[in-house]
Amino acid sequence: MTLPTIHLRDLPESGLDLEPTIDAAWLREVLVGTGLEPASDPAGALRIRLDKSGDDVVLNIRGAAKVRGTCVRCLEALELEVSCTTALLLEPAANARALKHGEERELTADELDKDVYREDKIELGAWVREQIIVELPAHPTHESCEAPSAGDVEINRRDPRWAALEKFKTKKE
Numbered sequence: 001m002t003l004p005t006i007h008l009r010d011l012p013e014s015g016l017d018l019e020p021t022i023d024a025a026w027l028r029e030v031l032v033g034t035g036l037e038p039a040s041d042p043a044g045a046l047r048i049r050l051d052k053s054g055d056d057v058v059l060n061i062r063g064a065a066k067v068r069g070t071c072v073r074c075l076e077a078l079e080l081e082v083s084c085t086t087a088l089l090l091e092p093a094a095n096a097r098a099l100k101h102g103e104e105r106e107l108t109a110d111e112l113d114k115d116v117y118r119e120d121k122i123e124l125g126a127w128v129r130e131q132i133i134v135e136l137p138a139h140p141t142h143e144s145c146e147a148p149s150a151g152d153v154e155i156n157r158r159d160p161r162w163a164a165l166e167k168f169k170t171k172k173e
Helices: 024-030 124-135 153-158 160-168
Strands: 005-007 016-018 044-053 056-070 077-092 114-117 121-123
Touching: 005 124, 024 124, 044 124, 056 124, 077 124, 114 121, 121 124
Parallel strands: 077 114
Antiparallel strands: 005 121, 016 044, 044 056, 056 077
C-alpha cells in the first residue's frame, strides 16, 4: 500500500478525511539506513484531513507507527512508537516566490508557515514520510536505560585513557 496522491480537482469543498494504515513494506523503505524496522504489519495508522481554501490546502496529519531496533545503551531489542502530528498550509508552487540563483533574503513568518504542492496534486506519502523521519529518535533507547555520566568513577577506572586524570581527583570523593 502506498499513500494516495490527491488531485485538487477531486478534493471536495467540504474537505476530505482519510484513515489509511501504514504498510510495513512502505515503512521499511522510509526507515532504510536508520537501524529501525517496522514492528508489525500494518505498522500503524493515520488520520489525514485536507481542506481547500481557494488554491491553498490545509493538510493535517495525525498518526503513529510501531518500529523496532536496538537500544544504543544496553544493545537489547527495542520497540517504540513513532507518532507524528502536523498541520501544513500548502500553496501552489507557481504562487510561491522563487529565489533567483545566488539571491539571499530573509523569509517572512508567513513564508516559514507555508509549503508548496506541484501540478495540482498533493502526494500524501511524501508528507507522511517527512513527518515520520523527523520524529525518529537519533539514538533509540529504553526509557529504563540510564546514560552513564562522564564523571562516573567506575567508568573512568575501567578506561585506561582516564588513568592520567586520577591524580587530579579531589579529596572530597
